[in-house]
Every structure is written in C-alpha cells, then in structure tokens.
Amino acid sequence: MKIIFFELEPHYESFIRTAFPSDELLFFKQPLTPDSIPPQAHDADIISIFICSCITPHVLEQLHNLKLIVTRSTGCDHICMQEAQRKQIIVCNAPTYADTSVAEYTFALLLSLARRINISWFRTAHQSSFSLDGLQGFDLRGKTIGVIGTGNIGRKVITLARGFGMKVIAHDTYPDKQLAQENQFDYVSLEMLLQQSDIITLHVPLNDSTHHLINKQTVSLIKKGAYLINTARGGIIQTEALLFGLQLNIIAGAALDVLEEECCTQDPLHLLQSSHPSEQQLKIVLENQELIKHPRVIITPHNAFNSVQALERLMHITIDSITAFKNGTPINKARNA
Structure with missing residues (x-):
C-alpha cells in the first residue's frame, strides 16, 4: 500500500519504515491542505496527518484512491468527517495518547x-x-x-x-x-x-x-x-x-x-x-x-501534548491503527466516522 505521512518530524521515519517494510512510504514535513496537495498523494491508500492539515471535500476529491485517514491527534475538527463517511473512507484518531x-x-x-x-x-x-x-x-x-x-x-x-x-x-x-x-x-x-x-x-x-x-x-x-x-x-x-x-x-x-x-x-x-x-x-x-x-x-504553541511519553504512545497508536486496517480489522475509529 502507498502510505503518506504529513507533518512528521524526520527522526520518526526510521521507526515507521521498520513497521512497514513492504509498503511504499512517503514523508512530508508540511501539512496537507487544499493549497498544498503533492502530486504523489493523488493515489495514496492511506494518509497520516496532524492538526495543521485541512482535509476538505476538495482534498478528498483529489485523493481518489484514499481508504484510510489516521490523524495523530484526539480531535478531528480538521477533517470533513461527513465527506469522508460519504466516500467510505475510515478515519482513525488517538483519543487517549496525551x-x-x-x-x-x-x-x-x-x-x-x-x-x-x-x-x-x-x-x-x-x-x-x-x-x-x-x-x-x-x-x-x-x-x-x-x-x-x-x-x-x-x-x-x-x-x-x-x-x-x-x-x-x-x-x-x-x-x-x-x-x-x-x-x-x-x-x-x-x-x-x-x-x-x-x-x-x-x-x-x-x-x-x-x-x-x-x-x-x-x-x-x-x-x-x-x-x-x-x-x-x-x-x-x-x-x-x-x-x-x-x-x-x-x-x-x-x-x-x-x-x-x-x-x-x-x-x-x-x-x-x-x-x-x-x-x-x-x-x-x-x-x-x-x-x-x-x-x-x-x-504557548499547542504544546500540551508534547511529552516524550505521549509521543511514544502516539506513534505506537498510529502504527497499530494502520496495521489493523491492513489486516481488515480497523481500530481507533473516530467516534463520528
């Protein structure tokens, strides 16, 4: 599967590559927004995002192959949940990591x-x-x-x-x-x-x-x-x-x-x-x-979540959510997804 991570610090890349050795992985430090959709994202199967990404109906329309959104956050207000649901795209979040x-x-x-x-x-x-x-x-x-x-x-x-x-x-x-x-x-x-x-x-x-x-x-x-x-x-x-x-x-x-x-x-x-x-x-x-x-x-700059322990939990939750989806048993589905 093609999996793209947005808003991800480079030092997490090796950890993720170890978890998904057989998948096509891409990493972008910038967010995914209607004004910034990289061409490589159009056929992505899975995206993982953070809070400055803005997943509008336009973005979802451009990502025509998308099956799963994993947000590395508790809140999902940066995702158009109604449109994701209409397109049968599963949305997973991380409700307890921080x-x-x-x-x-x-x-x-x-x-x-x-x-x-x-x-x-x-x-x-x-x-x-x-x-x-x-x-x-x-x-x-x-x-x-x-x-x-x-x-x-x-x-x-x-x-x-x-x-x-x-x-x-x-x-x-x-x-x-x-x-x-x-x-x-x-x-x-x-x-x-x-x-x-x-x-x-x-x-x-x-x-x-x-x-x-x-x-x-x-x-x-x-x-x-x-x-x-x-x-x-x-x-x-x-x-x-x-x-x-x-x-x-x-x-x-x-x-x-x-x-x-x-x-x-x-x-x-x-x-x-x-x-x-x-x-x-x-x-x-x-x-x-x-x-x-x-x-x-x-x-302060949206820093409350930013502890060593919370980010370790977040990366494990993210990997677990993607792995479970690939195995056909999605977990951590957002409440209104």
Whole structure:
C-alpha cells in the first residue's frame, strides 16, 4: 500500500519504515491542505496527518484512491468527517495518547497564572529585576475550578484539582454520575459553571455545538475576576469575545495553548499567499497578535501534548491503527466516522 505521512518530524521515519517494510512510504514535513496537495498523494491508500492539515471535500476529491485517514491527534475538527463517511473512507484518531500530558500541562498553565511565574521569569531573565512588585498570586486550595468536558482529559484534570484541594464543578453534555460520585464533584449547567468558577478550563472537542462556546454572551456570565484556560481547540473560544472579557476585566487572565486559526497565526505569510484568505481569517490572525502581546495572557504553541511519553504512545497508536486496517480489522475509529 502507498502510505503518506504529513507533518512528521524526520527522526520518526526510521521507526515507521521498520513497521512497514513492504509498503511504499512517503514523508512530508508540511501539512496537507487544499493549497498544498503533492502530486504523489493523488493515489495514496492511506494518509497520516496532524492538526495543521485541512482535509476538505476538495482534498478528498483529489485523493481518489484514499481508504484510510489516521490523524495523530484526539480531535478531528480538521477533517470533513461527513465527506469522508460519504466516500467510505475510515478515519482513525488517538483519543487517549496525551490525556495525562494535557491535564498536567493545564495545571502548569494554571500555576503560571496563579503565581505569575511567566512574569517573574521575564523580569529576572530580561530585566535582571528581583522586585516583587505586582507578583503577588493566589493559592489554588479552596478555589472553585469549572471543568467543561469530562472525557479522558477532563477527568484527569479533576483528579489533579482535588489533589490541590480545589472545589470542582463540571459541565458535560453526557454527565458521568459514577465519576462525579467517586470524585466528589457536581455537574451543573454551563451558566452556573461560568457564574461560580474562579478558574474555567476547557476540555471538549471542537464541533458544531462547541464552536464559540465561549462567546460575548457567555463571557458576560463569567464571574468577574475568573481565569480561563484552553488546552482543547482554539475555535471553542471566540477570540473577539476573549479580548472583550479581558478589556472589561471580567476575565482576570487567560492561558491558551490553542488559538483560533492557529496554523495561520504561525505562518501569516502562507495565509496571505493562499488562494482564498477570508476577511474573517485575517481578522482573527490580527486579534491573535493582540492576545500574544496582552500582559494578562499566556500563550504557548499547542504544546500540551508534547511529552516524550505521549509521543511514544502516539506513534505506537498510529502504527497499530494502520496495521489493523491492513489486516481488515480497523481500530481507533473516530467516534463520528
């Protein structure tokens, strides 16, 4: 079979070649997008992608021989699942490879906000200043953390929060009563969570129902002085609404490992050179620049998954998914594929 890997660092190639010695393998460091479809991909049987690839109906039309998409991510929002299903293309993801890594990273961001670690480091490293002015933080113990989404990552966050002595409340479309009982927290409505939480952390997939879940209307419900953390997907937060909340001091601070249009923000020149950059895309990229420079916002480059252990698990899951498909017994099929 012809298998193509996109957005893959070169040091993984030998590992993959060992796993598939009899297949035709190609590797591209760049993502697969409607504006960047290499000719070699047109007859691929299998592709493996990461989050900056954008698998639109146009891309699927060009890859006329495609049978399997393996995304090296938990989320599938960069894939047109409906079109893949219509074309009977199987989509596999990696739902549990980074749950511990992302949960721990969530608390790294939270502690940085709570104790102003990023500002402290910047002052000492770049200003040789050891002044404590403006660096007073707050303890996590006794604070209320609102966890939106109690799947694999959300439940790990809840466990960590209880270890810090925090009060936990949660919101999920499908509440897990046993989980709540075992971990001594309550499920509440989204409105109540926003009104009562000192810290709000997002752990839901990006889909039609969660797109812009945090918008101007929901921001207005947030408890004044709360902190917002997003290690899920950028599109869950409306960027304009976050800036609005920061400007009015509704939101005291935010820590974001993901952004709306983050791939375009990483490479704005590529956006300008693409065939059809939209006015909305350009607007969000400019708003992201405001967030990057904002003194009460911490932004990291979609790094929460990036631990040695998580990436080892991810490569094994990817290889297992491809091998199982080749053997006629697909595994790790994305939930709505």
